[in-house]
Amino acid sequence: MNQPIAVRLYQGTAPEKAALESLCQQWDSREFWPVEEFYISLKIPHTFLLYAGQEDRWQGIVLGREMGGVAELFYIYVDPLFRKxxxxxxxxxxxxxxxxxxxxxxxxxxEVRPSNQGAIGLYEGMGWKRTGRRARYYANGEDALIYEWEPLNPTLIGTHL
Ligand SMILES: CC(C)(COP(=O)(O)OP(=O)(O)OC[C@H]1O[C@@H](n2cnc3c(N)ncnc32)[C@H](O)[C@@H]1OP(=O)(O)O)[C@@H](O)C(=O)NCCC(=O)NCCS
Known part of the structure; x- marks a missing residue:
């Protein structure tokens, strides 16, 4: 039986940097950030990057930052070959x-684009609740929908990874 793909915290090791750089080149640049943006973000305190896969080979990532007790999810991306x-x-x-x-x-x-039905389906299925909308938030004039998720405290939700 196949082992489930592990999710790990990015530590900035040489194999992790190489994996991130190569994926930023391979993955669809219309959807995925350039590597410089990851490095700029990761310098900001309380920013964390998690990846699914081996240290030197990733199938997906999620990037977040905590501020004042709230964790902002900036970006989640799964390699198209590993979606669904x-x-x-x-x-x-x-x-x-x-x-x-x-x-x-x-x-x-x-924040998510209303047109991103795949991501919205994922968030709503996991219990995120829509709490607002920012008008004309994106460069193409599209609004952003705001979603929130709580509690994060595992003793309150009863489960954790
Ligand atoms: C959104 C994204 C992260 C989903 O990743 P994924 O690994 O395919 O999602 P999962 O397999 O865990 O899906 C879990 C649930 O989310 C929902 N979902 C996921 N993709 C969906 C899609 N394209 N359409 C509708 N619902 C979808 C479904 O309810 C699904 O449950 P099901 O498989 O039982 O039907 C992936 O499509 C992606 O990387 N998209 C490009 C980047 C992006 O848009 N990120 C979000 C904005 S930052």
Missing amino acids: QQLGKRLLLAFRAKAWELYQAERAYL
């Missing part, structure tokens, strides 16, 4: 567990 295999779900569970474990974040939020 519950990896997005596993990354969200790991995001919730780490935001609590590292920073005791009580809740999380994110």
Whole structure:
């Protein structure tokens, strides 16, 4: 039986940097960030990057930052070859567990395009609640939907990764 893909915390090791750089080149640049943006983000305190896969070979990532007890989810991405295999779900569970474990974040939020029905389906299926909308938030004039998720504290939700 295949082992489930592990989700790990990025530590900035040489194999991890090589994996991130190569994936930023391989993955669809319309959807995925350039590597410089990851490195700029990762310098900001309380920013954490989780990846699914081996240290030198990744199938998905989630990037977040905690501030004032709230964890913002900036970005989640699963390699198109590994989509619809519950990896997005596993990354969200790991995001919730780490935001609590590292920073005791009580809740999380994110912004998403209303046109991104795949991501919205994932978030709503995991219990995120829509709490607002920012008009014309994106460069193309599209609004952003705001979603929130709580509690992150595993003793309150009863499960953790
Ligand atoms: C959104 C994304 C992370 C989902 O990853 P994934 O690994 O395919 O998601 P999962 O397999 O864990 O899906 C879990 C649930 O989410 C929902 N879902 C996922 N993709 C979906 C899609 N394309 N359409 C509708 N619902 C979807 C489903 O309810 C699914 O449950 P099911 O498989 O039992 O039907 C992935 O499609 C992706 O990387 N997209 C590009 C980047 C992006 O848009 N990120 C979000 C904005 S930052």
